Amino acid sequence: MEALAGFANGMVVALQPLHLALMIVGVLVGVIAGALPGISFVNAMAISLPFTYLMSPLVAMVFLGGIYVGGVFGGSISSLLVNIPGDPDSLPSCWDGYPITLRDGPERSLSIAITASAIGGLFSAFLLSFASPPFARLALSFDQPEFFAATFMGLVSVLSISKGNLLLSLLSLFLGVAIGSIGTDPLYGVTRLTFGIGLLDNGIDFVVVMIGLFAIGEVIDALASRQGYDFNVKRKGAMKVLGLRDIWKLRGSISRGTGVGSVIGIIPGAGAAVGALVAYGVERQVNRRRSEFGTGIEDGLAAPEASKNATTGTAMIPLLTLGIPGSAGAAIMLAALTLHGVQPGPLLYSKNPEMLYAIFASFTLANLFMVAISVLVARAFGMLMKTDPTVICAFIVVFSVVGAFGVRNNIADVYICLGFGIAGFYMKRFGFPTAPLVLGVILGPLAESYFLTSMANYHDDLSIFFTRPRSGALMALAFGFIFWALAPELRAVWRRVRG
């Protein structure tokens, strides 16, 4: 009851004109930055940090929270309209989302995405508002073996995105993990696999790889393609929030996605991209129509969409209740708070609950406003796509370059991004799968550091991943998926051997 009253008071504060206005500006900035291929919302948040000096801590949080919520969705707009993920977390949305766009028009795919994201985000915001303390306890009960097991689940989901050729997908995944391990290792500080090239010392960030493979690669394809290229997809109907009947049809995937995302959000270092990937993988394993995934199955779009926005609220829980940032976005909010001399953590609850509840309420509102703002931005984006594709491509290249640079303000990342762009084009041309590679680059470094720390913490006992209950359950699930996915292949081999 106390929480409800606090939330109501928070809502009053969040609805004050200044707070509301900056939240809306934040969501708008986030959606646009997310939608621009190359520019990620984390970029936008880091860039906005100096502007928050001028604001009160609450306003700063409301503003950054808006960018965060909007940005996590925004990437899907370009995923669905032009098949180029605007942000890493929108990559899985391309796989079933873009086929829906082609078949039923962008209105349908965008409607599903926006609705699923908003439901996931709202649920997560409610968890943040009313279930922070138990979730914080849950977060603390997880240790490195659990993180490793969750990451392993994510890696296993590659089996679900392989289209026919499992070995080739596995090869691509392992190559991705190897690429992710280039550079200085996380615990010893030894540089590896750099071949003496100094530019590689800092390693290869997955955002840079993704921008290269998908944005630059696509642009090269468009330029060299003979039959002409058009980013302008035909509209078929109007964009709207899904009706209850449609939502009911997608209830399974949306609730699974929301659940997966809510839990992954509290894992430090994981975030929206991992949430979306794991949700897609899980959906692909448990959905009734799993064999048709990749051809435009609506559940295959709804699950990752719900999941990635469901990470936003719960990622704030460790930050606000414990003072521990759960994602790159949350780390920037921590920076904003500490700059104002506000120390997040349990003290915030006792000392300044009004501010906390205002942040909760604002997060909830941001998920609602995200719907309207996304529709507007998607419209504008659709309009922009009517210009000459050559001009669009030219600007996509520049945005990609700036985005790659902005990841760490490092020119090496621009070279790496362009390199992966060229490689990406040829991979696409020769039918080498790119998605598992990106998955490997995203999850590989996480898996390595979780593994090494687990080993250090548990006296080099490899069985720890299976004997700790939560981690063991996750591992069992992962191995179940592996056998499930391999079954048809094994059966074929068996038949062959016998016959």
Place this chain on the structure above:
Amino acid sequence: MDRQIRVRIACTIALLAAACASAQAQERKYPSRPVDMIVNFGPGGGADQLGRIMSKLLEPVLGVPVPVSNIAGASGNAGLSKVLGSTPDGYTLGTLTGLSVSAWAGGLGKLQIRDFAFIAVVQSSPSMLFVPNDSRILDYRRMLDAAKANPGKLRVATAGYGTLDDIAVKFLATKGFPMVNVPFAKPGERYMSPLGGHSEILFEEPGDVVQFIDSKQYRPIVVFGARRHPAFPDTPASGEFGHDVDLPNWRAIVAAAKVPADTLAALNAAVAKALDSPDWRKFCGETYTCIERKSPEESRQFAQRNYDDVSKFMKDYGMIK
């Protein structure tokens, strides 16, 4: 159509030429354009706080914007390389931390103290051991007893191998108190581990865990060094137990060594002014990092001494050859 373009191009060139001329004229006074502040770690950490506060305080003094950019990677070396790689004209400053210098001592990268002009070492923080508030380890004495009774049972959450944290753990092992170093890739994970009961002890500087100290989630049990820290009068110094190991993490504002002397002087004066401001006093007080004012030369010597100390420890403990 063609003529139109030609006229336009001619206009542009003329404009640029004029601009160049005026730019040349303006270039004499320093600073006449924004000064970049490069933070060699990501947003949210101690170096980031320093860079951003310093930028805020320097802007009114220098009269130009001082935009902050985070260039993280390779234990801070990536950002420092950027400082060295830019034109040495005083328009690029950087943060340098003891963390990076110990990484150099450990053999990472090719950067050296003498590559940098030290504007000032502005912060120095002691290293401490913390335990969760409800831990059964009541104090340092009991921690040592437990370590001795169960060799390799106590786990210390640290920032990695080959770091100050690692030196501390190895130092205690040589004194007969073996504990396990559990390195974490991200600070957030490190803070969670002892809180969740997955390890027992946290190695950290107090400024980075203020929120946990204030909210009574962590309590300090020892400060490494000869003397107690004024902000923690009840926390014993390791020196009181005969453990003479001082592992400060310090932070400095630096530029490339080749920056002209008069520009450096201007920067020194500006930073000195910033350090006098009440905002700075408040900041360093809250992060337990206030130190006496150091001149550029003193700063350089301080850094060099720290490098030598760390190298010696690493050699003693076989971490480097």
Place this chain on the structure above:
Amino acid sequence: MKRPAVTELARLGFPLAVAGGAWLVANRHLAPGVDVEAIKRGIAGPTTWPEVILYCVAACACAMFVRMLFGVIAGARAAEQPQAENDGYDETRLAAGIALLICYGYAISAIGFAWATLLFLLAWMVLGGVRRPVAIVLTSAIGTTALLYLFVKVSSMPLDRGKGVFEQATVALYRVLGIY
């Protein structure tokens, strides 16, 4: 009939090359000059992870090779076929585009982001076959200016200003535009 045979051989060469490459890197280039065994704690050292992964790469590639050789699984061949032999790309334009991207990357550090972007936009549009010169020049100039305001003025990103005389030219341009 000859071509398919040649491409078939070339395709068999791909997994072999990957396997060989991975093996070589795992054995020679993990972390040359670092005594990994000396600094390793416990079972996992700094190079353990990449080493294991590279062997996984090699194993996968070998398995692929074997499967391609024997065609163990019927029907898998079709999935492995590259999309088309002549897949409708304009090779000259492709080469020019790739060259242009590489030049752009190099130019950003050499002559600075501002000038490099202006030149890149001009060149890309010419290459892409935009016909009207006025449109090209205007789009590039206005586009570059807008991007500079957005990224340098508003976002104050430390984008490269170029080396030597180009740095002065960039600073001069920023002054004209009122960014500095």
